[in-house]
Amino acid sequence: MSTSFEQLINTAKIGSYEYVDLNEIVKLALNENIQPSENDDKRVLFLGIDLQNDFMEEGALGVPGAHGDVERINKFLYNNMDQITEVAVSLDTHSLNQIFHPSWWVDPEGKHPEPFTIITSEDVDHGKWKPVYEQEISIDYVKKLEVLGQKQLCIWPYHCIEGTPGASLESQFARMAHFHSVIRNTTLKKIVKGKDPYSEMYGIIKPEYSRDNQTNRELLAYIREFDEVYIAGQAESHCVYETVRQIAEHFADDLQWTKKIYVLKDGMSCIPGFEEENAKAWQALIDQYGIQLVESSKVTAS
Missing domain, CATH: 3.40.50.850 (Isochorismatase-like)
Structure with a gap:
C-alpha cells in the first residue's frame, strides 16, 4: 500500500x-x-x-x-x-441504571455497592444486598446465573x-x-x-x-x-x-x-x-x- x-x-x-x-x-x-x-x-x-x-x-x-x-x-x-x-x-x-451498576442495589443502610462487588444468591436471600428496581426480576436474575453456571453478578463501574x-x-x-x-x-x-x-x-x-x-x-x-x-x-x-x-x-x-x-x-x-x-x-x-x-x-x- x-x-x-x-x-x-x-x-x-x-x-x-x-x-x-x-x-x-x-x-x-x-x-x-x-x-x-x-x-x-x-x-x-x-x-x-x-x-x-x-x-x-x-x-x-x-x-x-x-x-x-x-x-x-x-x-x-x-x-x-x-x-x-x-x-x-x-x-x-x-x-446508568442497569442491574450491574451500583445504583441498582443497596445494603441495609441504603449504601450502594462498590465497583467489583460480587452479589450472590446467598447475599440477596440474607438481605445483604437489595435491588432498588424490579425486585422479583432482579433476584431471579442473580439466582438463575448460578443455576445456569454463568458468571456471578459483578457490579461494574459506570x-x-x-x-x-x-x-x-x-x-x-x-x-x-x-x-x-x-x-x-x-x-x-x-x-x-x-x-x-x-x-x-x-x-x-x-x-x-x-x-x-x-x-x-x-x-x-x-x-x-x-x-x-x-x-x-x-x-x-x-x-x-x-x-x-x-x-x-x-x-x-x-x-x-x-x-x-x-x-x-x-x-x-x-x-x-x-x-x-x-x-x-x-x-x-x-x-x-x-x-x-x-x-x-x-x-x-x-
Missing part, C-alpha cells in the same frame, strides 16, 4: 480520545488500489469486541494492556488489508454510557477500521449490545440470562457467511471469551468451521483477578471446539 502504517496510526495517541477526521481517512484510502471485498474467493471476518474508550487503560473500566492490544490489532488489520473481507465491531452500550465519549470506538482503531471499509468498498458493521437493563451481556450473541429469548440469530447467520473469523478486543476474560463461547456453542455441529475461529491472544487482556479461571476456560473451548489462540504477528489471514 502507498499509505504507511504511521500515516494512519499514531500509537502514542491510543486511548487519547483523539478526533477522527474521516475526510482524511477517505482521502488516504482512495489513493489505494486494492480489489473490493466482493471479489474475495475466501471470505474472512475480523470481529473487534468492545474496542471502546472506556476499556482503554485510562477509561472508566480500563483493562491493563489495552493500549498494546490496540496497536497489535491495528498492525494485524494493516498487514492483512487485502485478505480481510469485512470488519465488524461490537459496542457495549449502557445507561461505563460505556450511551452518548458519552467512553462509549465510542477508540480513535486509532476507528481510523484503521474505517480505512479498511473504504479501501475494500464494504461497510463497517456495528453491533450494539448491553442495553437491556435487566441483564448483563458479555457475549455479542445473547445476554447472560434473560426471561425471553434474545439470541441474535441474524448476527449468527452473518458470522457463518465467512470462511474464517479472527477475534480480538476487550476484555479477554469477559466479553471476548463469552463471544467466542457463544459462537462456538451455536455451531457445535460444524467443528470443521469452528476450527477456523482464530482468537488473537496478543490482541486482548484480562480484567485483573480473572486470569487463572480464564486460562482454563480457553483451554476448554480449544479442546471441545478446536478454536485457535494465535499470535497476531504469526498468522496471516488467507
Whole structure:
C-alpha cells in the first residue's frame, strides 16, 4: 500500500480520545488500489469486541494492556488489508441504571455497592444486598446465573454510557477500521449490545440470562457467511471469551468451521483477578471446539 502504517496510526495517541477526521481517512484510502471485498474467493471476518474508550487503560473500566492490544490489532488489520473481507465491531452500550451498576442495589443502610462487588444468591436471600428496581426480576436474575453456571453478578463501574465519549470506538482503531471499509468498498458493521437493563451481556450473541429469548440469530447467520473469523478486543476474560463461547456453542455441529475461529491472544487482556479461571476456560473451548489462540504477528489471514 502507498499509505504507511504511521500515516494512519499514531500509537502514542491510543486511548487519547483523539478526533477522527474521516475526510482524511477517505482521502488516504482512495489513493489505494486494492480489489473490493466482493471479489474475495475466501471470505474472512475480523470481529473487534468492545474496542471502546472506556476499556482503554485510562477509561472508566480500563483493562491493563489495552493500549498494546490496540496497536497489535491495528498492525494485524494493516498487514492483512487485502485478505480481510469485512470488519465488524461490537459496542457495549449502557445507561446508568442497569442491574450491574451500583445504583441498582443497596445494603441495609441504603449504601450502594462498590465497583467489583460480587452479589450472590446467598447475599440477596440474607438481605445483604437489595435491588432498588424490579425486585422479583432482579433476584431471579442473580439466582438463575448460578443455576445456569454463568458468571456471578459483578457490579461494574459506570461505563460505556450511551452518548458519552467512553462509549465510542477508540480513535486509532476507528481510523484503521474505517480505512479498511473504504479501501475494500464494504461497510463497517456495528453491533450494539448491553442495553437491556435487566441483564448483563458479555457475549455479542445473547445476554447472560434473560426471561425471553434474545439470541441474535441474524448476527449468527452473518458470522457463518465467512470462511474464517479472527477475534480480538476487550476484555479477554469477559466479553471476548463469552463471544467466542457463544459462537462456538451455536455451531457445535460444524467443528470443521469452528476450527477456523482464530482468537488473537496478543490482541486482548484480562480484567485483573480473572486470569487463572480464564486460562482454563480457553483451554476448554480449544479442546471441545478446536478454536485457535494465535499470535497476531504469526498468522496471516488467507
